[in-house]
Amino acid sequence: MAGMSPSERRLQKELMSLMKEPPPGVSVDVDLAEQNLLQWTVHMEGVTGTLYEGERFQLQFKFTNKYPFDSPEVTFIGNNIPVHPHVYSNGHICLSILTDDWSPALSVQSVCLSIVSMLSSCKEKKRPSDNAFYVKTCSKNPKKTKWWYHDDSV
Amino acid sequence: MGNCFKRATTDDLSLLRGSDSIRETFSNQLGSSPYQEALTVQSISPVYNPSPSVTSLVTQLTEEEQVKIAKRIGLIQHLPTGTYDGSKKARECVICMAEFIVGDAVRYLPCMHTYHMRCIDDWLMRSLTCPSCMEPVDAALLTSYETN
Numbered sequence: 001m002a003g004m005s006p007s008e009r010r011l012q013k014e015l016m017s018l019m020k021e022p023p024p025g026v027s028v029d030v031d032l033a034e035q036n037l038l039q040w041t042v043h044m045e046g047v048t049g050t051l052y053e054g055e056r057f058q059l060q061f062k063f064t065n066k067y068p069f070d071s072p073e074v075t076f077i078g079n080n081i082p083v084h085p086h087v088y089s090n091g092h093i094c095l096s097i098l099t100d101d102w103s104p105a106l107s108v109q110s111v112c113l114s115i116v117s118m119l120s121s122c123k124e125k126k127r128p129s130d131n132a133f134y135v136k137t138c139s140k141n142p143k144k145t146k147w148w149y150h151d152d153s154v
Numbered sequence: 155m156g157n158c159f160k161r162a163t164t165d166d167l168s169l170l171r172g173s174d175s176i177r178e179t180f181s182n183q184l185g186s187s188p189y190q191e192a193l194t195v196q197s198i199s200p201v202y203n204p205s206p207s208v209t210s211l212v213t214q215l216t217e218e219e220q221v222k223i224a225k226r227i228g229l230i231q232h233l234p235t236g237t238y239d240g241s242k243k244a245r246e247c248v249i250c251m252a253e254f255i256v257g258d259a260v261r262y263l264p265c266m267h268t269y270h271m272r273c274i275d276d277w278l279m280r281s282l283t284c285p286s287c288m289e290p291v292d293a294a295l296l297t298s299y300e301t302n
Contacts, residue, residue, distance in 0.1 A: 006250055
């Protein structure tokens with residue numbers, strides 16, 4: 001761990017613990033993360049008994065070297081973007097802990113658990129009502145979106 | 155609260171002097187903020203975060219932001235510090251995820267959560283909240299002043 005910046009040291013620790021004790025249905029692509037510690041791909045399975053049972057998703061985490069003071073940029077990638085009222089078809093996620101409510105005590109693991117729980121509590125598979133407009137006009141980086149968190153129920 | 159701020163002297167920036175232990179000096183990390191895109195960042199001017207997602211060079215801060223940051227520095231300096239002696243329950247700093255080592259400089263927040271001083275100061279300069287319980291640090295401090 002010598003010669004690493006504080007953010008690299010913390011990411012390395014998180015990677016090790018996520019590798020050893022991943023939350024159920026979550027796995028990190030360790031090879032990719034070791035090639036570039038600032039960009040991870042996380043695989044996520046839809047939980048049994050929920051609307052997403054049997055589906056597989058991919059999440060991308062991008063970190064800056066100010067992590068964990070700066071929140072990670074988290075988006076769904078790949079060809080299966082979950083259909084959910086808080087997930088835009090371009091993979092952007094409307095989740096307050098990813099911007100306004102971020103805290104350096106949160107981690108990749110806690111973000112994954114929040115997303116699993118956000119998906120699991122969904123009652124109806126649908127896109128956000130402003131999906132078409134948002135996807136056309138948004139920045140590539142969801143952290144530049146001024147999110148308006150209006151609904152805590154799903 | 156009368157004596158917790160550095161006294162202003164002549165120029166606008168003086169409010170932010172004398173706080174080297176707290177301020178950050180990132181030299182080439184400004185590309186991520188939308189407010190920074192027009193800048194060529196070669197300078198090593200101190201960088202502040204008036205709010206968690208906004209990064210500004212000291213020279214770009216509005217007067218209001220300078221006052222806000224100066225107040226913040228004053229508040230942080232009033233939070234108790236100490237040296238980790240191995241007797242506390244907290245074993246790990248949740249910010250860097252490293253275990254405390256006897257002799258580490260730590261800071262105690264009013265909610266009793268403990269962090270490495272360098273880790274928590276970096277966060278408090280962005281947001282005056284406890285990372286673990288989200289308790290606002292300034293409100294708790296003001297309450298403790300009132301009750302004393």
